[in-house]
Every structure is written in structure tokens, then in C-alpha cells.
Amino acid sequence: QKEVEQNSGPLSVPEGAIASLNCTYSDRGSQSFFWYRQYSGKSPELIMSIYSNGDKEDGRFTAQLNKASQYVSLLIRDSQPSDSATYLCAGTNTDKLIFGTGTRLQVFP
Amino acid sequence: NAGVMQNPRHLVRRRGQEARLRCSPMKGHSHVYWYRQLPEEGLKFMVYLQKENIIDESGMPKERFSAEFPKEGPSILRIQQVVRGDSAAYFCASSQTVVYMNTEAFFGQGTRLTVV
Numbered sequence: 001q002k003e004v005e006q007n008s009g010p011l012s013v014p015e016g017a018i019a020s021l022n023c024t025y026s027d028r029g030s031q032s033f034f035w036y037r038q039y040s041g042k043s044p045e046l047i048m049s050i051y052s053n054g055d056k057e058d059g060r061f062t063a064q065l066n067k068a069s070q071y072v073s074l075l076i077r078d079s080q081p082s083d084s085a086t087y088l089c090a091g092t093n094t095d096k097l098i099f100g101t102g103t104r105l106q107v108f109p
Numbered sequence: 110n111a112g113v114m115q116n117p118r119h120l121v122r123r124r125g126q127e128a129r130l131r132c133s134p135m136k137g138h139s140h141v142y143w144y145r146q147l148p149e150e151g152l153k154f155m156v157y158l159q160k161e162n163i164i165d166e167s168g169m170p171k172e173r174f175s176a177e178f179p180k181e182g183p184s185i186l187r188i189q190q191v192v193r194g195d196s197a198a199y200f201c202a203s204s205q206t207v208v209y210m211n212t213e214a215f216f217g218q219g220t221r222l223t224v225v
Contacts, residue, residue, distance in 0.1 A: 097142070
């Protein structure tokens with residue numbers, strides 16, 4: 001059983017729309033969660049971290065965490081073509097980050 | 110304030126040679142993590158090190174792979190007798206404290222290893 005699961009996509013949204021990316025995890029002991037963005041051929045770039053239940057907003061990005069449902073999400077408002085990338089969800093497993101396989105987002109003009 | 114530095118960015122090795130990948134963490138960070146990414150796949154954890162100590166190597170293949178993080182200098186991931194299946198992007202990340210203590214980890218630009 002995968003520890004962090006994401007829909008591989010691609011998720012296609014029009015420019016200006018809200019993109020919703022989802023992630024579930026199996027380890028109830030996971031405390032911290034992160035969203036990374038990875039452009040093709042590049043390294044992962046940290047977008048958001050979230051540690052407690054509820055919402056956390058940063059600019060156009062909102063991360064949501066529900067530990068009871070073991071569910072993490074990332075909303076991207078006013079999506080731009082430059083947001084087209086793979087979004088990686090990660091959760092802590094004792095002393096390391098475990099990543100999902102990523103969701104590919106395509107924002108079309 | 111330099112980020113996580115990895116070198117080389119690209120490395121080509123013939124089968125049977127050794128590959129040595131280097132990672133210098135961000136200033137003030139003493140925790141280093143190595144990940145491997147195959148094309149179109151996610152990041153797979155390999156090893157977690159602190160200065161002079163291997164903390165968790167549960168993701169490291171039992172043979173040919175080793176890692177170190179000496180008191181002075183960068184962390185090194187060493188792959189001996191490389192095979193074509195070792196071709197991948199190897200990423201290093203660093204953090205100020207261990208990641209479960211609500212701390213963020215930042216990635217270097219990676220080393221793309223190609224075995225020919």
C-alpha cells in the first residue's frame with residue numbers, strides 16, 4: 001500500500017480557474033505535510049507546508065489538511081499557464097519525507 | 110544565502126565505473142536527505158544523514174550504494190560499479206532540524222546520472 005497517494009492526472013483547467021489537487025496518506029502518525037512544484041527537468045520547489053487541521057493560505061495557494069480523513073489538498077486560484085507543472089504531495093514518516101507520485105497540472109489559455 | 114548545492118549537474122559514466130555525487134546543504138542546515146527519481150516517476154527516499162551519522166538508510170540498495178556526510182565538506186552519495194538501471198536524477202534536500210518537527214526541506218538542482 002502506497003503511503004502517499006495522488007491522482008497522476010493530467011488535470012486540465014482553463015486559465016483563471018481554480019485548480020484543486022488532492023492527496024491521501026496512510027500513516028496516521030504523519031504530522032507535517034508539504035506541497036512541492038516540479039517543472040519538467042527541474043528540481044522540486046517548496047510551495048506550501050501545513051502542520052495542523054484546517055486551511056493555510058499563501059497568495060494564490062491554499063493548502064487544506066484533514067487529519068481525521070487523512071487528506072491533504074492544494075487549491076490554486078486564478079490559475080496561470082506558468083502553473084503548469086507536476087505537483088508533489090509529501091508527508092513525514094518518522095524522520096523523512098515520503099512523496100506521492102505527483103499530479104500533472106495543465107493550465108490552458 | 111546560497112541554497113542547496115549539488116554537483117555535478119550532469120554525470121555520464123560507463124557501466125562498471127563509480128559515480129560520486131556531492132551535496133552541500135543550505136547554510137545552517139545539518140540534515141541531509143537523498144532521493145532518486147526515475148523518468149516519469151516520483152521521488153524515492155534513499156538515505157537520511159546528519160553530520161558524521163547515517164540516521165536512516167532504509168531506501169538505499171544494499172549493494173553498490175553508500176552515503177556519507179563528514180564533519181567537514183559536502184555529503185557524498187557513491188555508486189560503485191554502475192549499471193544502466195542506475196540512470197536517474199538524484200536529488201539532495203536539506204533541513205534545519207528533522208522534518209517531523211514541522212520544519213521545511215529544500216532541494217538542490219539535482220544530478221542527472223546517465224550510465225552508458
